[in-house]
Ligand SMILES: Cc1ncc(C[n+]2csc(CCOP(=O)(O)OP(=O)(O)O)c2C)c(N)n1
């Protein structure tokens with residue numbers, strides 16, 4: 001019988017809290033990237049809702065005891081999206097928010113790509129795509145074998161799936177029915193050179209994973225309730241590792257970044273200028289996030 | 302003094318503020334375009350970094366000889382070898398951390414052991430990659446490539462020389478590694494500065510000590526020589542871009558005539574260009590020597606220039622190291 005710590009159901013009130021939090025996290029992300037002067041915007045914005053859900057509802061963790069042995073493990077395989085993780089962690093209380101402004105600077109714990117030698121709570125060092133998911137399988141393998149109660153989550157980007165190592169790890173995870181492992185795919189359809197379907201088509205992605213003996217759940221990656229449900233559902237699957245394919249919008253929340261692969265690796269103030277001038281990118285982005293989804297309509301207009 | 306200086310270097314190279322700044326990767330992009338024009342057997346494969354490896358111009362000019370491969374450096378290397386088996390000259394382009402960092406075995410077996418025309422373009426090498434941090438700052442690539450039989454290793458010093466190195470690499474039969482960097486760096490060589498396989502260029506004459514560099518830090522060697530000259534020490538500056546095959550004659554001559562050596566590279570000293578010099582001299586003419594580079598550690602996030610200072614890779618540090626080695630000279 002698997003060792004499971006059920007994820008609590010999500011109340012309406014909590015959902016609203018999470019949505020508000022995700023918005024705040026997006027704003028801090030924009031401020032942080034602008035100050036850093038380099039770094040990735042599209043992927044991190046697209047993952048804001050998922051990271052909020054993970055750190056504020058799904059994960060068993062203790063920011064005051066980051067290395068608590070029984071914590072759930074959250075690995076990042078696509079290290080370039082780490083800015084969103086840093087902001088979520090600061091919000092959760094892992095370190096002071098002002099430290100976000102040291103991103104990518106000499107001596108900072110917030111390296112351009114995550115490094116556990118600088119901050120152990122990041123769980124794994126990543127950046128070179130493909131290396132995180134096999135490590136998550138290694139962790140889950142030991143946890144299952146030793147009947148440890150924690151769950152292992154790993155976030156992968158879609159372009160990353162082109163790396164063969166992902167599928168080598170998938171075979172291993174399926175061979176040992178690592179049901180205590182959940183991969184979350186940021187299916188945002190972009191990579192550096194363009195849309196994934198043009199650079200290297202990934203579809204049919206669901207069938208690929210199914211044929212590798214994963215249980216596949218597809219969600220709207222911006223619907224926090226749906227995502228939390230998927231994580232809860234994943235806990236009830238005992239015979240396979242689970243992959244949640246989260247359909248996301250790169251740059252979500254900032255219309256001039258949304259769906260645009262040119263924003264993969266640029267921060268506000270240094271991005272493409274076709275829609276918004278560089279010196280206006282930060283403030284325009286912040287303004288849009290404030291009114292995101294019409295939920296918090298034009299408070300200052 | 303400085304007999305070759307006039308013929309080999311652009312005038313005004315000494316003025317840091319005036320010298321033209323161009324990333325070496327741009328020279329690669331230009332050279333690649335020339336390769337494509339000269340030889341219709343030239344193919345390019347890129348692993349999702351078309352813009353930043355500067356292969357976009359080739360893609361635009363020769364779309365039918367360009368492949369966007371996605372994030373798959375291992376297969377990219379072996380597919381290139383397959384195309385080479387079919388008679389093509391195939392460039393694979395990515396960041397050095399991933400190619401040759403990730404696909405070393407594929408390069409070893411399919412490119413080197415089979416001795417095929419696979420040309421590896423290693424972009425964003427060195428710590429000057431900057432804020433991306435250690436994962437992306439490739440500093441072990443020279444070592445990785447240098448140990449492979451049949452492999453040629455070229456580490457050009459500026460954009461102009463990278464252009465030449467690219468053209469040369471395409472002409473050589475067999476696997477070649479060309480290393481270049483992300484940041485803008487001084488263009489201090491000229492169109493007619495010689496660049497030959499297995500030949501090092503003496504950029505400055507001097508008999509007191511030899512500064513042997515490769516890559517963009519050769520420019521720092523030249524400035525270090527100026528600093529040394531101010532205190533009466535004349536340093537010979539050697540651009541050792543052809544790391545393999547290496548110009549043993551020029552190195553041996555420098556060892557004999559100068560009697561002290563500092564090697565300089567933006568790479569791990571273990572196994573790097575300096576190690577190649579040290580190995581050769583240990584067997585043929587033991588000489589007091591010191592290797593400047595990354596000293597058995599990884600890089601970290603920071604601004605490129607800040608990191609070069611932090612890791613002691615710039616002219617003042619080269620001068621300090623030269624003075625230390627000179628104490629061991631007999
Ligand atoms: C092994 C490897 N090759 C290349 C890169 C350079 N790189 C960084 S992100 C990326 C692809 C981006 O696509 P995706 O992973 O989907 O991320 P997104 O743009 O959606 O955030 C590439 C090629 C890398 N980090 N690792």
Ligand SMILES: [Mg+2]
Nearest residue numbers: 158159190191
């Ligand atoms: Mg993507």
